[in-house]
Amino acid sequence: MPHLLILGGTTEANALSRAVAEAGLTATYSYAGRVDMPRPQPLPTRVGGFGGVDGLCGYIRDHEITHLVDATHPFAAQMSHNAKAACLATGIELAALTRPEWDEVTGDRWTRVPDVAAAAAALSGPARRVFLAVGRMHLDAFAVRPQHHYLLRLVDEPETLPLPDAEVVVARGPFSVAGDRALMQAHKTDLVVSKNAGGSGARAKLDAARELGVEVMMIDRPTMPPRLELRSSIEVLDWLDHG
């Protein structure tokens, strides 16, 4: 009997969780535990790190996992590398549920940078009004650029912030273009800093930036290990059927 482990925390993982539950398959959904109130899932759920590659190998063996779908965020590189190593070590099947990158379209004013550190380095100039849409985990990297006014959109209210001039909006996607346009107008945003996450849930800010003529600093994705990449829940179900 196959037992699927879904590494989640994304819109795509949630859609897969629904599809797998509807298909009546045996599966467990895993959250890292980064947010206070993770979304409830229609599958048995576990929360927290596994304890590196060895911990994940132990979890796979103890729970007789036969297939692993890495549906984590494209910037969750550590987890994806661990998943690949643990699947190799235990001999179970691995697939990643991935989404295409966002591409610049006519009217966009993007500058691309290779990683979060490069984004912070590129903000060395005079004060700007920056919509820093990189998530709580990466804010520390921008502490070296305290001259800017930052708009932060976070899932939970932060206890402390490494940025002296920041306004926090607590909200959880998916977001709308009209809502993001209004947010950026209200905050007089003149630069959006975004990770190239892809997908639909967080795209609205880019469409809003284009409509407002606002610049975007786009952070490229980290390198992922080679693995089977699937694009939809249907492709995953098909793979589970035949894998």
Ligand code: NAP
């Ligand atoms: P990461 O840096 O790649 O992972 C760091 C460690 O967190 C991993 O080594 C693992 O700990 C634990 N971990 C990560 N994802 C996990 C999962 N789904 N289940 C159990 N443990 C997990 O990951 P991250 O970038 O911090 O992302 C953490 C979670 O947030 C992921 O589920 C991801 O899908 C979601 N997320 C991330 C972003 C982002 O921009 N990075 C955005 C939206 C959602 P151990 O080594 O102890 O196993």
